[in-house]
Amino acid sequence: MTVLKSALTLALLASTASAAVKLPAVTCPGDARCTFKSDRGAYGTIGEGIPFSLGGFTDRIGSGFVSEADNALYLPFETGGQLDNRGAIMKVDLATGNRTLISGTIDEMDARGAGLAYTSDRGNKAQAWDLGNVYTVRPGPAGSVYALVDKLGEARSEILKVDLKTGNRTIVWASKLADDATSSSVADSIQNVEARLGVTSANVNSCERVKPFLTFEVDPKNGDLLLPTRRGLARVTPGKGCVWVSKWDGDVSVAGSGPVPAYNVVQGSTLVGREVTTISGPGNTGLYAVNVDTGERRILSFLNSSTPARSKGKGDVYIGFLGAHAFGKSLFLTTGYTSQQGFAATTVNAAGDRTVIEGKGSLSTGRSSDMSVVAAIPGTDKFIVWYEKALHVFDPATGMGYVLSQ
Structure with a gap:
């Protein structure tokens, strides 16, 4: 088809240029962006449009x-x-x-x-x-x-x-x-x-x-669509059809190798190198990866509350309840949940360890099911999160957040 046919050569907007992203010059505390105001009159006051x-x-x-x-x-x-x-x-x-x-x-x-x-x-x-x-x-x-x-x-x-x-x-x-x-x-x-x-x-x-979960990725090598589904990861070449990269039937592997994810619902995905990472929950909450070339599957982080020794990574926090995740320079950010503390920003490192980060600045009241991760800021371990109908820049290393746009 004319809109589906052409072999795609990606000139991705997500440039690999070395120039750093320019953010507002904010020092917390003290800057007005460091304090979040949720009253109606505050919306539309930080950033125009x-x-x-x-x-x-x-x-x-x-x-x-x-x-x-x-x-x-x-x-x-x-x-x-x-x-x-x-x-x-x-x-x-x-x-x-x-x-x-x-x-x-x-x-x-x-x-x-x-x-x-x-x-x-x-x-x-x-x-x-x-x-x-x-x-x-x-x-x-x-x-x-x-x-x-x-x-x-x-x-x-x-x-x-x-x-x-x-x-x-x-x-x-x-x-x-x-x-x-x-x-x-x-x-x-x-x-x-x-x-x-x-x-x-x-x-x-x-x-x-195939009906994917509410997320997808684009393969930068060829423009193929990578679709996480309940039965596996599908690769769609626009205009030419679809093949399974990795597939399972129940707990039986059909294509690819490695542990079969116990998906309930995939809440989000992100492409890290040559792996599509997915975060799932509630229920069997965890962070998983599928290699888009080989179909090999890995568990990156998983809390097994009934058999803790079978967990992947440390930390008594469930992930995968709310929305997407993103990957920065060296770690993931998502929303985690503990029965004692409720929802909060949570990091996952290379070992799969899950750590709740208490928000400061504009996110000082950020324990809320309203929080979700929107994107990572390239070249950093800082992220943009959605909270109370505004965008915030969040630094997990310090817990500090400030309003980017409201």
Whole structure:
């Protein structure tokens, strides 16, 4: 298909340039950014642009990435948590905290870019490929961003390519063909329009209808999509189908080698070298890795409360309950949970040891199920976290946090 076909050569936004990311010049305590204010009047005061608090109870930020090339954070922003077309990709300037709408619909006032125009099965004009329920964004080819959208349940998962210059969206992959009862009788039905672009059952999904968890990665070698699923890690070559990198059936390995993860739900993923790392929970909470070339599986960190000797790494803290994780220069940051202390930022080192970090500065009241990790700051062990509808820069070495954008 024209939007799926070409062999991709990634010019990733996540540049490997040696220039350090520029952040606000903040010294805590003392700077205004070191104190977080959650009253309504505070939103929109740190950084310019559309605020992250729009009055919706479930406004949320998903997993994003930092582009060194333009000193910016790209992130998915879901507004309202409804199964509608409202959701967006935002760009945050790391030096100022200024917010820019890249693509999608915030509300009646703010929208940018377009998807696919078609005729619905009721004969109405409609538009597909929206960003409602967007969960994860990753750098795509040639100055683009890829975004995973999932309406949940039996609805299809989509990975969309977003043009940063226009905000326009095209489809890269979907878990199944679009549902449309009038596909054979209406020329501009979604199935007919997508079929003309080459979206057919042969190249949409050949891995037995894979439906990924709410995350994905992009292989920088060739632009393939790497999809963590309940049955393993799938590799999708856009326009050409899908193969299993690593697969299991229950606790039996089918492809790849190593321990079989006891997934309940994968909360997030990140690509570290040639491994896709996934964090799962609740239930069998842990941090796992799959080599994208060989399919070899590893357990990186796991707390076995019933048989502590079978744990991987030290620390009486569960990980994998809330949202994504990210990898910095030498460690992971995620959200951990202890029955005595509740939720808190938690690091995982190379040995798999889990350590709860008490927040200071803007995160001094940061023990909350609202906290999630958005991205790592390249070349450092500092991270950007989402807490109380604002973005904070967090340094686990000191526990200090300050508001980046609110």
